[in-house]
Amino acid sequence: MAYSTFKTNPIDLIELLKDCHCGKLQLPDFQRSWVWDEDRIKALIASISRSFPVGALMALDTGGEVNFKPRPVEGSPAQAKNATPQSLLLDGQQRMTSLYQVTLRNKVVETVTPKNKKVRRWFYIDIRKALNPTVDREEAIIGVPEDRIKRTAFGRDVALDLSAPANEYAQLMYPLTQVFDWDPWQDGFDEHWRGNEHEKERNIFRIFKHQVLENFKSYRVPVISLDRDTSKEAVCVVFEKVNTGGKALDAFELVTAMYAAEGHELRKDWYGDDKHNGRHRRFVDTMRLADSEAVDSHSKRTTW
Structure with missing residues (x-):
C-alpha cells in the first residue's frame, strides 16, 4: 500500500x-550561508x-x-553544534536565520545593505507608524547601527538615539529582540510614562501590543516534513526544486548537494574551514605567486 x-x-x-537556538533544527552543511540584506529582513x-x-x-x-x-x-x-538535530532545514534557511537573528538571538545582526555593504544592525518597530x-x-x-545611534550629515548630526531604554520609551521605538517577551519592556515603558497625563502613551502601547506584538507570539509556520526514509536521490531533487525562488542556486551548490548525499563535503574541500585552507585558497595563492614571478621576470628583462 x-x-x-x-x-x-x-x-x-x-x-x-x-x-534553531538549541540545535534541534539545523541545516545540511552543504547549504549556502545566510545572504539576506536588511531590506529583505525588514520586509519579512x-x-x-x-x-x-x-x-x-x-x-x-x-536518522534515516x-x-x-x-x-x-x-x-x-x-x-x-554539539546537539543532535531532529530535522534538517531544506527550504527556509534565509527566513529562519533572519527571524532568529533579529528576534531571539539578542545580539547585533551582521547583514548587508542592498548595495552589499556590510553593516551591523539592531532592528526596531516604530510604534506610531505601525499603528498608522x-x-x-x-x-x-x-x-540602527550597533551603537543604536542613527546619524546624518556624514555623522555630525544625531537623527535618532536609541542607546538607552529611556530613549526607546520616549520615542516609542520597540526593540525586535523582545517581540516574544514584552513584559519587562512594558514595565519600563509604563514607568517612563507614569501619571494620568500620560495615559494616552500607555494606551498606545496596549493597542500596539494587541495589534502587532501578539501576532509574533501567535504566528504559526507550515512545515513540510520529509520522512527519514526518503531516498537521497529524492532529497537532492526536492532541494533543487524548492530552492528555485529567491537567490537562485548555482551549479556548484547543486553539485555540492548531490555529493553531500554520498558523504563528501565538497564545499569544505573547495573553501576550507577554520583549520585548513581549501583548494580555492590554495589555487588563488598559487596563481598569485605565479603572477608575481611573471612580473619579476618581466622586470628583469626590461631593466636597462
Whole structure:
C-alpha cells in the first residue's frame, strides 16, 4: 500500500526559533550561508507583524538513509553544534536565520545593505507608524547601527538615539529582540510614562501590543516534513526544486548537494574551514605567486 513520504504541520514560530537556538533544527552543511540584506529582513518582519503568510518551510527528519552533515543556524550558540538535530532545514534557511537573528538571538545582526555593504544592525518597530493605517508597515521597521545611534550629515548630526531604554520609551521605538517577551519592556515603558497625563502613551502601547506584538507570539509556520526514509536521490531533487525562488542556486551548490548525499563535503574541500585552507585558497595563492614571478621576470628583462 502506498503511503505519503511527507507530512505538513503548522508549528509556532517561537518553537521553531527555539529549536534553531538549541540545535534541534539545523541545516545540511552543504547549504549556502545566510545572504539576506536588511531590506529583505525588514520586509519579512513586516509580514510577520501583520500575520501575513511568508511561505512554508521544508525539513528532513534525521536518522534515516540520508546522513547529511548538519550545521547550526548562523548565529546560534556554540552548544547548538554539539546537539543532535531532529530535522534538517531544506527550504527556509534565509527566513529562519533572519527571524532568529533579529528576534531571539539578542545580539547585533551582521547583514548587508542592498548595495552589499556590510553593516551591523539592531532592528526596531516604530510604534506610531505601525499603528498608522496610511503608512506601509515596512516603513515602520527600522535598522540602527550597533551603537543604536542613527546619524546624518556624514555623522555630525544625531537623527535618532536609541542607546538607552529611556530613549526607546520616549520615542516609542520597540526593540525586535523582545517581540516574544514584552513584559519587562512594558514595565519600563509604563514607568517612563507614569501619571494620568500620560495615559494616552500607555494606551498606545496596549493597542500596539494587541495589534502587532501578539501576532509574533501567535504566528504559526507550515512545515513540510520529509520522512527519514526518503531516498537521497529524492532529497537532492526536492532541494533543487524548492530552492528555485529567491537567490537562485548555482551549479556548484547543486553539485555540492548531490555529493553531500554520498558523504563528501565538497564545499569544505573547495573553501576550507577554520583549520585548513581549501583548494580555492590554495589555487588563488598559487596563481598569485605565479603572477608575481611573471612580473619579476618581466622586470628583469626590461631593466636597462
